[in-house]
Amino acid sequence: MENIIVRGGRQLNGTVKVEGAKNAVLPVIAASIIASEGKSTIHEVPALADVHTINQVLSSMNAEVAYQNNTVTVDATQPLLTEAPFEYVRKMRASVLVLGPLLARYGHAKVALPGGCAIGSRPIDLHLKGFEAMGADVHVGNGFVEVSTEGRLTGAKIYLDMPSVGATENIMMAAALANGKSIIENAAKEPEIVDLANFLNKMGANIVGAGTETIKIEGVEKLHGTEHTIIPDRIEAGTFMVAAAITGGNVLIENAEIEHIRALVSKMEEMGVRIIEEKNGVRVIGPKSLKATDLKTLPHPGFPTDMQSQMMALMLYASGTSVITETVFENRFMHVEEFRRMNAKLKIEGRSVIVEGPVNLQGAEVAATDLRAGAALILAGLVAEGYTRVTSLHHIDRGYVDITEKFAQLGADIERVTQPETSFVAAEPEIIIANQVEVQ
Ligand SMILES: CC(=O)N[C@H]1[C@@H](OP(=O)(O)OP(=O)(O)OC[C@H]2O[C@@H](n3ccc(=O)[nH]c3=O)[C@H](O)[C@@H]2O)O[C@H](CO)[C@@H](O)[C@@H]1O
Ligand SMILES: C=C(OP(=O)(O)O)C(=O)O
Numbered sequence: 001m002e003n004i005i006v007r008g009g010r011q012l013n014g015t016v017k018v019e020g021a022k023n024a025v026l027p028v029i030a031a032s033i034i035a036s037e038g039k040s041t042i043h044e045v046p047a048l049a050d051v052h053t054i055n056q057v058l059s060s061m062n063a064e065v066a067y068q069n070n071t072v073t074v075d076a077t078q079p080l081l082t083e084a085p086f087e088y089v090r091k092m093r094a095s096v097l098v099l100g101p102l103l104a105r106y107g108h109a110k111v112a113l114p115g116g117c118a119i120g121s122r123p124i125d126l127h128l129k130g131f132e133a134m135g136a137d138v139h140v141g142n143g144f145v146e147v148s149t150e151g152r153l154t155g156a157k158i159y160l161d162m163p164s165v166g167a168t169e170n171i172m173m174a175a176a177l178a179n180g181k182s183i184i185e186n187a188a189k190e191p192e193i194v195d196l197a198n199f200l201n202k203m204g205a206n207i208v209g210a211g212t213e214t215i216k217i218e219g220v221e222k223l224h225g226t227e228h229t230i231i232p233d234r235i236e237a238g239t240f241m242v243a244a245a246i247t248g249g250n251v252l253i254e255n256a257e258i259e260h261i262r263a264l265v266s267k268m269e270e271m272g273v274r275i276i277e278e279k280n281g282v283r284v285i286g287p288k289s290l291k292a293t294d295l296k297t298l299p300h301p302g303f304p305t306d307m308q309s310q311m312m313a314l315m316l317y318a319s320g321t322s323v324i325t326e327t328v329f330e331n332r333f334m335h336v337e338e339f340r341r342m343n344a345k346l347k348i349e350g351r352s353v354i355v356e357g358p359v360n361l362q363g364a365e366v367a368a369t370d371l372r373a374g375a376a377l378i379l380a381g382l383v384a385e386g387y388t389r390v391t392s393l394h395h396i397d398r399g400y401v402d403i404t405e406k407f408a409q410l411g412a413d414i415e416r417v418t419q420p421e422t423s424f425v426a427a428e429p430e431i432i433i434a435n436q437v438e439v440q
Helices: 022-034 049-060 086-091 093-106 125-133 165-176 191-202 234-246 262-270 305-316 334-341 371-383 393-399 403-409 429-435
Strands: 002-007 013-017 040-043 064-068 071-075 108-112 137-141 144-148 157-159 181-185 206-208 214-218 227-229 250-254 274-278 281-285 294-296 318-325 345-349 352-357 365-367 387-391 413-418
Touching: 002 371, 002 393, 002 403, 013 403, 022 040, 022 049, 022 071, 022 093, 022 165, 022 191, 022 234, 049 064, 049 071, 049 086, 049 093, 049 393, 086 093, 086 108, 093 108, 093 125, 093 144, 093 165, 125 137, 125 144, 125 157, 125 165, 165 181, 165 191, 165 206, 165 214, 191 206, 191 227, 234 250, 234 262, 234 281, 234 305, 234 371, 262 274, 262 305, 305 318, 305 334, 305 352, 305 371, 334 345, 334 365, 334 371, 371 387, 371 393, 371 403, 371 413, 387 393, 403 413
Parallel strands: 013 250, 040 227, 157 181, 294 318, 365 387
Antiparallel strands: 002 387, 002 413, 040 071, 064 071, 108 144, 137 144, 181 214, 206 214, 250 281, 274 281, 318 352, 345 352
């Protein structure tokens, strides 16, 4: 079993470089299969488990995909299969993002239904509502969703009941090849939507308004391959910002794009953290003591749900009562139970968690319940007394490249190890070392 072992108490200092954004690269790679002419070359692609999964999805459909030195090339000019099997969708929900491109280009797509996950039920009804509005037939049965159309889709006006990121992306991709004009109202405004629209426009699409709540797409007859560089990962950046703050350190987060993280910057400043915009990124200087605050997750430009668990770790270390309210996902508090194993004082009340700080965090064995929860547990481990063992690393590997190495470079006492499943004693490090079989 692979674990991450962290020993608390080190201040983090130095520079860390942020990778390309997971949530931008997945839709961009999915979109590359719309091109009926020419290859796409995508730069700053992080070596994440999710990237390997989306590449496998495309390969399984006959696209030629190569990945080397953080660059992916996709040649989808040959005829593609229009089905994505459950084995991939089960691993990664973002596999549903091939629905829009396949439907647009081939008039057919069949993808396994993603089902629920640790953070909520996460239906795709809004994606399907958009396809139906453009004239597609939607059939859901036997664990699959199948969408089809005779001829081209027809441009339509689509109002999203909520600004879903995935629905906005899928509908935008489908509408790019539709006959006529589409308008997405109450669209998601995340920076990753803008990145996808920029990629599609370079492929020959005609999309305006991405990044606002109204996106207008004039359908074109075909799209071609292009070259694109993925935007920096604002959630990875935020995770390292919290690491600097919680350890009272001083870290330059290279490549971080401050415009993408305004809500986070403002909350961290409220807590007493110094944040300085520099030429190459964002510098974060942790204070001697942190102040409690409240936060509510919201669609962009509100506070991102993908930073909620990391901020919970920070609030555990702040003086006073903080309240976190999660409005994006109905069940994204699985990490609360894990934090409690580390001596955290947390109370769940409906969609809010009341955090009493500061708490003397204690090392313990804890499980990453989702990728951000896993990162948050490492953050808590950085300041906990003794050793913390984080398990279920497959979640963390979905969204973070070399997280252990990056923390270690900043001065953290952290290792990724393969250990037998023996009992874990957080206060007795020699037992851990004795059990250590292989250092990755
Ligand atoms: C790969 C990727 O980019 N993942 C991100 C994307 O996920 P994803 O695109 O799945 O998130 P959405 O914005 O679609 O989901 C937001 C909310 O809308 C609901 N909903 C969504 C679609 C739908 O058809 N019906 C429906 O009810 C969801 O259950 C959820 O409660 O945005 C989330 C919200 O910022 C982030 O946490 C994820 O990291
Ligand atoms: C929830 C996340 O991703 P996904 O939508 O891929 O599960 C995330 O990145 O925090």
